[in-house]
Amino acid sequence: MTDPVLQTIGLNKSFGALKACQDVTLDLRQGEVHALIGPNGAGKSTLIQQIAGGLRPDTGRVMLAGEDVTGLGTAARAQRGLARTFQISALAMEDTVLQNAMLGALGVGKSPYRFLRPVFADNDLIDIAIAALERVGLASSAATRAGELSHGQRRQLEVAIALTLAPKAFVMDEPMAGLGASGSKSMTTLLAGLRAEAPILLVEHDMDAVFALADRISVLVYGQIIATGTVNDIRRDPDVRSAYLGDTA
């Protein structure tokens, strides 16, 4: 078996007396969707932040494609192929959909430090952006301002921007949040097709989506991973049932 694309090894993070993350070891393998589930306050956001580079763990390491990236910031991890999407859309709301989509290729492929030529004269950049927008079904809205998009479209744009990074791994923070049933379904279809591109670490509350997409599931409770396994393993796991699924099912 090949090395995992993304790996956390023994991550610990405390805020004062609160242990938000205890000895979290988890990996994301080529071609899979690995879902991370857990009740509110389980420490999912803290974990995502440590993986994406927004928070430094107290101890432990984060490995991306075999490289230790624990000491790197968010931007450096993105450049090395980690594409993260946000739970609450982080977009340049005054800019158009196309402008937003062009940011990704600007950050990892081409330099943003070019001052005189118009960005719209850069055909490579536009091609990458349009291709990503077509992938998520937003190409027809390319000229719309991000601020005028519907909630679901913003989610799609988040994914499109992640795609323009040509990433090695996706880390998606609740991409289904706030989507209706049909929106959730089309997002599920979209993500299912993405795993061939790069594996997805998926943090999600929507259990239908998780069971439909995930190859493996890890369950995070009080900052600890209490179980990791296939969908069926997790459904059957008694600890998970009592700690988590029992409350929601």
Add this chain to the structure above:
Amino acid sequence: MTREAVLNSAVLMGLFIFPLWAWVVDEPFLITLATKTVILALAGVGLNIALGMGGLVSLGHAAFFGIGGYAMGVLASHAQSYDPILQSPILIEGTRSMPIIWLVAILTSGLAALAIGALSLRTSGVYFIMITLAFGQMLFFFAISWPAYGGEDGLSIYVRSEFPGLNTLDPIQFYAIAYVILAGVLLFAFRLRQSPFGLALNAARQSASRVMTVGMSPYRLQLVAFTLSGMITGLAGALFADLNRFVSPTMFSWQTSGEIMVFIIIGGVGRLFGPVIGAVLFVILEHVLGGISDYWLIYLGVLLLFIVLFARGGVIGTLVGRQASHD
């Protein structure tokens, strides 16, 4: 052409025709007034790169205006006294040549902006405002307490610097220089907005985390913007010093920073021509109201308060509607 483009062209034309008219009817004072307007507008265009595009509320741009001014003052004063600035290890002499002065002004103010920006951008929001203000004040006190170049009294230069092929002492020719520079810098600012850098900087203002997650450092983008911004404001300072043939610590004062920012808000934040229209109105107000009352700044204060509270788009926003200009 959009309404904003029409307005911008009209302003550019007006700044071309008005001094010509003043020249024809032989009113050199009006030409000088127009020159002051154009130079102040240039300082504002500089600040607008940090403020309008970068969202960096710098209250310390007087630092760069002053450094540009003193670059001119120091070089010209050494040239006029035939006393080299440095004799060893290499000989550096003063100069009266405008292009060299401009270059020095741009470089020194750019370096200062790089240093101040590198420290100030470690923070954001209110901290950033207070810190830039404080660094501006630091240079103000330095200029006052450094006796070599006039200290508190400032430095008079008897002859305006020279530009090859032109008589800079002729008001209309000096105006032409300032006008061409302003037009060139506006063109640069226009291109900058549409460039990859402009796109990234604009996004960094709106969502720093977005920019980080696509692999760019908002800090670095903003630092480059702040430095470019300081360079342009420094160039304006050098021209301003040549206009008055006098530099003093006042150029460094916090009021100067405030006034440069006021041009932008009067004209319209984030608009290419915001600082130009703001500077035109500022100089007109100064002369019309200043002629009526010694306390004209009260009226400016009331106007500014009105714009901030009720007409946030400034003049351009009021005239052409509220959409943002950068597309």
Add this chain to the structure above:
Amino acid sequence: MSLILFIEQVLNGLQLGVMLFLMAAGLTLVFGVMGLINLAHGSLFMIGAFAAAAVAGSTGSFLLALMAALAAAAAAGALIEVLIIRRLYQRDHLDQVLATFALILIFSEGTRWVFGSFPLYLNIPTYLSGPVTLPGGIQYPLYRLTLIIIGLVIALGLHLLITRTRLGIQIRAGENDREMIAALGVDISKLYTIVFAIGAALAGLAGALIGAIQSVQVGMGEPVLILAFVVIVIGGIGSVKGALIGSILVGLTDTLGGLLLPALFRQFLDVSSAASIGSALASMLIYILMAAVLVVRPTGLFGAKA
């Protein structure tokens, strides 16, 4: 350099420090509770000084003058809070900066219009003038010593106000969670006006107290305001304790730098260049201190993480 001179300068530094604290405390409270950056805080300082000078001029009483300064600055503060400032809480910092800059223009020119451009003078009352002899035989002006004591008493009072009173609980709640205090049934707009007026009164008091050792003139407030900003950057926004420690650090650095740096440069430069380089550098010293704090702790010594 004698030890006595050094101690004198330490006391001068303390005196500058506590006066800066009166300015910085108001600024930092207003920022902490309302999220507002107020450039016109220096105008309130000036209003206090002018009110004191005017009242002392007509009544001859220094105590009445101080009362007048407190009242005038608090009233001016409450007035602008109700008329203008409260419209700015929800605005971005740029709008706050510009609107309060406009207020400076209005206050400064308005004061010039009423009082003229010539400075006024506020005399130290006879019972506070002259030197006192401190332990160790050090002669120090009684008035300056009084300023230090007043400043420290107010710092203590402010600490008690914030930790021990109902108003203080509301202020602390306001810093942490605005919706929470509304839910507790506190009248937020009244609370904001009161906090703003307290900050204004402290600034006005500082203006009056300083006015007796400087001249009272238009524009006197802004240099102090900017120093108070340096204090806040060093101490951390929203922290009254940070404001106190930052103030004293800045006060000491400024006065001792002016004394020590020229002396230091005399060790290896001739007297005149030592004096000029030393004093030029001394004038920048507090900003260098600020830069150093920024490098180590961008949110100030006692600031919460942004």
